[in-house]
Amino acid sequence: MSDKRKILIQLDGDQQASVFDRVVAIDAGVDELFSYGQVTREQVQNMVHGCIFTRGPKDLARTAIFIGGSDVAQAETLLAEAKQHLLPQFGLSVSIMLDPNGSNTTAAAAVRSATRHLDLPQTTALVMGAGAVGVRAALLLAQAGAVVQVANRRLSKAEDAVKHVLEKVPSAEVSAVPLEEAPLNEAVNRAALVIAAGPAGKQILDARLWQASSTIKVMIDLNAVPPTGIEGVEVMDAGVSRNKVTCYGALGVGGLKMKLHKAAIAQLFTSNKLILDTEAIYALSASL
Numbered sequence: 001m002s003d004k005r006k007i008l009i010q011l012d013g014d015q016q017a018s019v020f021d022r023v024v025a026i027d028a029g030v031d032e033l034f035s036y037g038q039v040t041r042e043q044v045q046n047m048v049h050g051c052i053f054t055r056g057p058k059d060l061a062r063t064a065i066f067i068g069g070s071d072v073a074q075a076e077t078l079l080a081e082a083k084q085h086l087l088p089q090f091g092l093s094v095s096i097m098l099d100p101n102g103s104n105t106t107a108a109a110a111v112r113s114a115t116r117h118l119d120l121p122q123t124t125a126l127v128m129g130a131g132a133v134g135v136r137a138a139l140l141l142a143q144a145g146a147v148v149q150v151a152n153r154r155l156s157k158a159e160d161a162v163k164h165v166l167e168k169v170p171s172a173e174v175s176a177v178p179l180e181e182a183p184l185n186e187a188v189n190r191a192a193l194v195i196a197a198g199p200a201g202k203q204i205l206d207a208r209l210w211q212a213s214s215t216i217k218v219m220i221d222l223n224a225v226p227p228t229g230i231e232g233v234e235v236m237d238a239g240v241s242r243n244k245v246t247c248y249g250a251l252g253v254g255g256l257k258m259k260l261h262k263a264a265i266a267q268l269f270t271s272n273k274l275i276l277d278t279e280a281i282y283a284l285s286a287s288l
Contacts, residue, residue, distance in 0.1 A: 007063045010066045013078065017068075048086065064094055069100050076098070134198075143169055162175065194210065203228065203230075235250050256288065
C-alpha cells in the first residue's frame with residue numbers, strides 16, 4: 001500500500017464548491033482536499049492531467065476526483081469529459097465519484113431502505129418527482145425488477161424520466177403518471193412502495209389518499225423541509241409504522257445516505273480504476 005497522502009479533487013460547477021461535500025470528504029478520511037468551484041468542461045482536461053501525471057501508477061490510487069454541484073446535467077458533462085482524459089492503458093487513471101446534489105447517494109439509500117421490507121422484483125413502486133433523485137430511484141428500482149410508475153406535475157418530465165430508464169433498462173415496466181388526484185389515486189392503489197422525491201417544502205401526497213390504500217407497505221419521503229412531501233410521514237421516521245405502513249422520512253434515510261457517501265469516498269482510494277455513479281454507489285450500499 002502506498003504511503004502517499006490521500007488527495008481528493010472536488011470539481012463543482014457552482015460558484016462555491018459545496019461545503020456539505022467538503023465536510024463529508026474530511027470525515028471520510030481524506031488527507032488533502034482541493035476544492036474548485038465554477039468548473040467548466042474546458043478546464044477538466046488540465047485538472048485530470050494534474051492528477052494522473054504527478055504520481056506514478058502505483059500511487060495513483062491515492063488520488064481521486066469527486067464531481068458534485070447543484071446542476072446534475074453539468075456534473076454529468078464534467079464526468080464524461082474527465083473520463084476522456086484518463087489513460088488507463090498506461091496505468092494513468094484515478095477513481096471518480098459522481099454525486100451532484102447528493103442525488104446518487106440519496107436515491108441509493110432510499111431504494112436500499114425499501115429492500116429491508118420488500119422483494120423488489122415482486123413490487124410495484126410509485127416514484128413521485130422526476131428530478132435528479134426521482135429519476136435515479138426509478139432507474140435503480142427498474143434495474144432491480146420492480147414495476148415503476150413515475151409521477152410529476154409536468155407530465156413531460158415524467159415521460160422524460162421513463163425514456164431515461166428505458167434507455168438503461170429496455171425491458172423495464174415503467175410508466176409516467178400525471179401528479180393529479182384521479183391518476184395519482186390509481187397509481188397509489190397499485191403501489192406497494194411510494195417514494196416522494198419532489199421539491200423541498202411541497203406536499204405532494206395527502207394522507208387521505210395513502211391511508212385509503214390497501215396495497216402500500218412502505219413509504220419513503222425524501223423532503224426534509226416542512227411541509228413533508230407525504231402528509232403524515234415525519235422527517236425522523238426510520239422504519240416507523242403509521243397506519244400499518246412502514247415509513248421513512250428524509251432524516252431517517254439520511255443516516256444511511258451519510259454512511260454511503262463516506263463509504264464511497266473511502267472506496268475511491270482502494271483502486272485507481274473506479275467510476276462510482278448511480279449503479280456502483282447502490283451496489284456499495286448493500287455492504288452497509
